[in-house]
Amino acid sequence: xxxxxxxxxxxxKSGRLAEVSRVLGEKGVNIxxxxxxxxxxxxxxxxxxxxxDLAKATLKECGFTVSKTEVVAxxxxxxxxxxxxxxxxxxxxxxxxxxxxxxxxxxxGNAVIIFRFDNVDDAIRILQEKGMTILPGERIYGI
Amino acid sequence: MIxxxxxxxxxxxxxxxxxxxxxxxxxERVYATVPFYRKRFEKAGVKPNQVKSLADLRRLxxxxxxxxxxxxxxxxxxxxxxxxxxxxxxxxxxGNPTVVGYTRRDLDNWTEMMARSxxxxxxxxxxxxxxxxxxxxxxxxxxxxxxxEKIGASVIPMSGGNTKKQLMIMQDFGSTVxxxxxxxxxxxAEVAAEEGIDIHSLKLEIGILGAEPWSEKMRDEIQExxxxxxxxxxxxxxxxGPGVGIECIEAQAGLHIWEDHFIPEIIDPETEAVLPLGxxxxxxxxxxxxxxxxxxxxRTRDIxxxxxxxxxxxxxxxxxxxxxxxxDDMLIIRxxxxxxxxxxxxxxxxxxxEPHYLLIVDREENLDTLEVQVEVNERTFxxxxxxxxxxxxxxxxxxxxxxxxSCRVRLVEPKTxxxxxxxxxxxxxxxxx
Numbered sequence: 001x002x003x004x005x006x007x008x009x010x011x012x013k014s015g016r017l018a019e020v021s022r023v024l025g026e027k028g029v030n031i032x033x034x035x036x037x038x039x040x041x042x043x044x045x046x047x048x049x050x051x052x053d054l055a056k057a058t059l060k061e062c063g064f065t066v067s068k069t070e071v072v073a074x075x076x077x078x079x080x081x082x083x084x085x086x087x088x089x090x091x092x093x094x095x096x097x098x099x100x101x102x103x104x105x106x107x108x109g110n111a112v113i114i115f116r117f118d119n120v121d122d123a124i125r126i127l128q129e130k131g132m133t134i135l136p137g138e139r140i141y142g143i
Numbered sequence: 144m145i146x147x148x149x150x151x152x153x154x155x156x157x158x159x160x161x162x163x164x165x166x167x168x169x170x171e172r173v174y175a176t177v178p179f180y181r182k183r184f185e186k187a188g189v190k191p192n193q194v195k196s197l198a199d200l201r202r203l204x205x206x207x208x209x210x211x212x213x214x215x216x217x218x219x220x221x222x223x224x225x226x227x228x229x230x231x232x233x234x235x236x237x238g239n240p241t242v243v244g245y246t247r248r249d250l251d252n253w254t255e256m257m258a259r260s261x262x263x264x265x266x267x268x269x270x271x272x273x274x275x276x277x278x279x280x281x282x283x284x285x286x287x288x289x290x291x292e293k294i295g296a297s298v299i300p301m302s303g304g305n306t307k308k309q310l311m312i313m314q315d316f317g318s319t320v321x322x323x324x325x326x327x328x329x330x331x332a333e334v335a336a337e338e339g340i341d342i343h344s345l346k347l348e349i350g351i352l353g354a355e356p357w358s359e360k361m362r363d364e365i366q367e368x369x370x371x372x373x374x375x376x377x378x379x380x381x382x383x384g385p386g387v388g389i390e391c392i393e394a395q396a397g398l399h400i401w402e403d404h405f406i407p408e409i410i411d412p413e414t415e416a417v418l419p420l421g422x423x424x425x426x427x428x429x430x431x432x433x434x435x436x437x438x439x440x441x442r443t444r445d446i447x448x449x450x451x452x453x454x455x456x457x458x459x460x461x462x463x464x465x466x467x468x469x470x471d472d473m474l475i476i477r478x479x480x481x482x483x484x485x486x487x488x489x490x491x492x493x494x495x496x497e498p499h500y501l502l503i504v505d506r507e508e509n510l511d512t513l514e515v516q517v518e519v520n521e522r523t524f525x526x527x528x529x530x531x532x533x534x535x536x537x538x539x540x541x542x543x544x545x546x547x548x549s550c551r552v553r554l555v556e557p558k559t560x561x562x563x564x565x566x567x568x569x570x571x572x573x574x575x576x
Contacts, residue, residue, distance in 0.1 A: 046526060064556065065556065
């Protein structure tokens with residue numbers, strides 16, 4: 001039930017983000033979801049793509065530092081308080097969220113939250129016990 | 144293996160009496176033939192025949208790189224040009240180049256010292272020596288070349304640059320010994336990895352690395368990444384070229400300086416006083432066999448100390464501790480003396496951090512600032528901002544602890560700090576002069 005995300009180190013200077021998207025585009029890699037965390041000097045670009053291995057190899061060849069991380073994709077109930085209900089479950093179970101970002105699933109029109117947890121397996125088990133919908137990697141890569 | 148048993152294992156008293164005799168001869172000769180030295184000695188009120196012991200050496204004036212520039216090109220030569228058979232020069236990026244001339248006997252001595260050095264590093268007949276020091280006006284290439292031939296090894300005169308071809312030749316020709324700068328050695332390993340060449344599968348066994356200061360941590364990294372014994376060699380063109388001193392493979396701890404040809408002293412670079420044996424300071428060398436351009440108390444600007452304890456290899460010539468920096472590379476930041484090598488050793492002590500760094504010194508509102516750029520690699524990268532920020536802080540704190548100055552650490556993308564094919568450029572000083 002895990003999703004593989006790739007993270008790329010990007011210096012805070014013009015054209016780096018464009019360079020990443022250009023080389024991925026040239027290899028036919030499609031970006032499904034992304035988030036950019038930044039500081040004054042550098043940023044970390046996190047991507048979920050349709051072909052993780054090809055994307056990683058391509059970026060490495062172009063001199064980027066790339067790593068793979070396991071994240072969890074949770075479907076958010078489409079109602080006010082939907083996100084709060086997920087966070088509440090995590091909070092009660094003392095599951096720490098390292099970071100999260102959201103995107104909208106094209107087919108169902110639902111919001112999907114990507115979570116990065118310290119302990120992925122525990123988090124998945126807890127969320128499933130509470131009836132949350134966890135989307136498998138294939139669903140996300142192929143959205 | 145000891146190349147020249149007779150000289151390399153001379154008892155201390157014999158070395159010192161030989162040094163005194165050769166020193167006295169050298170002083171008489173330069174006083175008679177080099178007007179520069181005659182004037183300097185007269186100004187200092189000392190005549191060659193007043194030097195009656197090695198301790199009297201400190202009565203003589205120092206010779207500086209600037210003196211060589213002022214006497215450009217041949218002013219310090221002690222023989223007529225028709226006895227000079229080779230001329231080398233330094234690059235001279237900040238003024239006139241410094242020019243050195245060698246007589247036939249100087250070249251023989253140099254070749255002998257390089258042969259001793261190769262033997263001390265564990266090289267011998269049957270080795271394929273891949274010489275990636277630059278050939279040309281720079282002394283590195285030719286200096287190493289003749290020594291390598293002397294011991295009967297097969298020399299590949301590669302010179303510097305063209306890294307992919309270097310790797311191809313290493314693979315195809317079966318190079319066993321590599322001579323180059325330590326930073327270029329690491330660069331070769333990096334390019335090999337990029338090219339998909341397993342550098343450990345090469346026949347390389349020994350690297351004889353020098354021409355720039357490097358740290359013990361960098362040695363560990365080279366030995367692990369390249370799979371060789373990394374041996375530190377010391378030299379400078381003003382004194383000889385490569386082969387002034389070398390580590391023995393047995394100890395890899397301190398560089399034996401060939402004391403039948405040179406007299407080393409350690410001085411305080413500020414007060415110019417000779418320091419007690421074993422203390423760290425600037426290395427000063429007097430040549431006692433050179434004919435073409437003898438050097439009296441030449442200030443090398445290299446920071447080291449003399450190790451007088453006997454060495455396991457059996458050589459009796461004293462050792463110089465690995466050069467820890469240069470007194471003229473020294474940066475003064477907010478009044479604190481900083482050697483780039485100190486920052487290098489801080490970085491190398493942090494797990495996963497690469498020895499590729501760049502120091503940018505600037506001045507903001509009359510206050511010196513130091514930025515340390517460090518490359519992020521796969522081992523240090525994390526997808527969590529806080530982990531990277533923690534690494535920056537760790538580096539910052541370690542530098543603060545060692546040097547007492549605050550700096551800004553900037554993490555940069557891999558391979559964005561320029562790799563040099565010769566001496567690495569570690570500092571950009573943007574402060575107004």
